[in-house]
Amino acid sequence: MTPVRIFISSVQGEFTGERERVRDYLRGDPLMRRFFEVFLFEEVPASDQRPDRVYLEEVERCDIYVGLFGQDYGSENAEGVSPTEREFDCATELEKHRLIFVKGAQEDGRHPKMRSLIARAQAGLVRRRFATPPELVAGLYAALVQYLEAKEMLRFGPFDAAQCSGATLDDLDVEGMYRFIRTARRARQFSLPEETPPPDLLRHLNLLNRGRLTNAAVLLFGRAPQRFLLSSEIKCAHFHGTEVAKPIPSYQVYKGTVFALVDQAVDFVLGKIALSVGTRAESVQVPVAYEIPKEVVTEAVVNAVAHRDYTDNSSVQVMLFADRLEVMNSGRLPPPLTVEKLRLPHQSLPGNPLLAESMYLLQYIERMGTGTVDMIRRCAEAGLPEPEFDVGAGFVARIWRARRTTQSTTRRSRSARKQPENNQKTTRKQPEKDDSNQKLADRVLALLRRNPSASRREIAATLGITESTVRYRLDKLRKAGKIERVGPDKGGHWKVLGDSASDPAPEPNLESPQ
Known part of the structure; x- marks a missing residue:
């Protein structure tokens, strides 16, 4: 400065x-x-x-x-x-x-x-x-x-309520604001009609400060929020060992709105941890279970994005190690919260209340102070050690991973050794390919449930695949009766079928086109 x-x-x-x-x-x-x-x-x-x-x-x-x-x-x-x-x-x-x-x-x-x-x-x-x-x-x-x-160089209110210097309505994604209203109406019975003009939405959400856009408005709906708030990005890294060491096998810097940041960071982690796929014995839906429950990963990332100190120059860091996931941000625990109190039901005290309100409307967070308690409960149900929370230079959520050697892995290894030598290559690779296809199908469906209005470009960017692959897989899912398009290609949205249907739909062939 x-x-x-x-x-x-x-x-x-x-x-x-x-x-x-x-x-x-x-x-x-x-x-x-x-x-x-x-x-x-x-x-x-x-x-x-x-x-x-x-x-x-x-x-x-x-x-x-x-x-x-x-x-x-x-x-x-x-x-x-x-x-x-x-x-x-x-x-x-x-x-x-x-x-x-x-x-x-x-x-x-x-x-x-x-x-x-x-x-x-x-x-x-x-x-x-x-x-x-x-x-x-x-x-x-x-x-x-x-x-x-x-001059707003000293703030006596939350950062997200302060004016965002230089930002105008032209810097906001109008289509994204309409999608927000549609999703919020479905998720939380949001009161504004779908055709509400963007300025009225901003006023309703208290995202204007004396007629100027607030930092929250840009973080929620900006076309390029990092143009105004440089450190609002998320840095994700994957290490094969248990310490930070170069070279880094996988490293991504994600930009975009707070919603896009959460989705991209969560998908980064889920794409690199173990996933087990069950059968339809008890449900029409194929049960899937990540090594770390998806809800735990999401809660850790959402907390970092919603409660961080945006005046700090550091970014949120998501680091996946061989034994743990660490999500770090520059926020502090507001009084009277302590690390010990996070393990018990506690009052919700968001550091950025305007961000928290809009993220609540899209079901990214709740407003009951139960997030960390749910993380502890879900980890226990998954057989994982209790998550750890540290406060030092910032706030760190540390989630421990499952052990790599499991009983099912041992059974698969023994089964593979019994196969004839000339068939071992096929018996090892084909399940991996099928699992990969099914895993991607589940990720596409999960994304569409969360964001039915997602475009092919948004799906490709979130999942890290090409738009042609997205088009191919959406077509397969549609033909298999998993999804349908409601409305035109531009302005419509996807509907995921079978969530409450009584008849199971046939499994789609999700292999990539050769």
């Missing part, structure tokens, strides 16, 4: 002590020195320049002009104007942010031209009087805090 430059003006000599006191305070205060850079004329090194040219150039460069008006008027030039008045006039002409401080309450003894300058300044802006250096410092401090608040 570029510091805000402050130019402190005064008659030479009269305010030497006050100027130095203000400079030392602003440079020493932890808050002020983070935002402001002070200029004093006395600190300019010797150079072959006229003094009046130097201080006027500094006024032009500054962001804030601080005028200290006292008893003296100062030396006058040929036109009878002092440096103080010339600086004030320059700052006024350039429309700089001006803060005027007048020493003393009595006008007796004040130079007539200084009285005239004070009266002129008083007519156009608010000025403060002071008697001692501490009063000057206190008054300037209060004025600078107001400046930071007005």
Whole structure:
């Protein structure tokens, strides 16, 4: 962040002590020195320049002009104007942010031209009087805090409710906003009709701040949110071992809205952990079970995206190791939550409440504070160790993986050894190919259940396959009676069939075209 430059003006000599006191305070205060850079004329090194040219150039460069008006008027030039008045006039002409401080309450003894300058300044802006250096410092401090608040450099509310600098309605995905309404109506009985104009949706969700787009609006519906919020991406990495080590076998940086980020990161993990596929013995649906329950992976990623500190330059990191999954973000636990309380039902205290509300409407999260409790329960049901939660430089959710050597794996290995030698290649590879096809089919169906309006391009980007492959597989699923298209290709949506049907649909042939 570029510091805000402050130019402190005064008659030479009269305010030497006050100027130095203000400079030392602003440079020493932890808050002020983070935002402001002070200029004093006395600190300019010797150079072959006229003094009046130097201080006027500094006024032009500054962001804030601080005028200290006292008893003296100062030396006058040929036109009878002092440096103080010339600086004030320059700052006024350039429309700089001006803060005027007048020493003393009595006008007796004040130079007539200084009285005239004070009266002129008083007519156009608010000025403060002071008697001692501490009063000057206190008054300037209060004025600078107001400046930071007005510029939204200091926030007294959540980050997601602050204005997103430079963002306009043209930077939002209008079709994505209509899809949001349709999905929210199905998922949560959202009250707005499907044809609601985007500005009305933004107002309804409190995504406008004094008529300007908020950070939440851009994160939820932006065409390219990372253009405005660089660190809002997710970095995913897969390591074969148990430590971070190069080379990294698989590494992806995902960008997009918070919904796209969650979907892509979850699919990254699910595509690299073990998946067991059952039979239709007890249901028309083929049961599938991931090594780490999908709900646990999703909850960890959603928590990181929804509750992270977006003012921090670090991104959410999803790292899959041989023995665990770690999801890290820069957020903190808000008081009174502690790591111990996460293991019990607790109050929901979202760090970004506007994001959380919209993610709730699309069923990405609940609002009951049960997310971490559900993670612990589901891991126990899957026979996994209890997840761990750490708070240090940020927040880490650590989910342990299942052991690689399982009874079913051992049985498959023994069965493979009994096959004739000339058939071993076929008996090993064909099930893997069938499992891969079925796994991709299940992922396509799961994506369409979550986002029925997903386009072929969105499906391809989410699953990491080509659009031609998506077209082929959608056609196979449609012919097999798994899905149907409702409405036109553009503007319609997919409907997944068989979820509540009594007759099982035939298994689709999902092998890729040769």
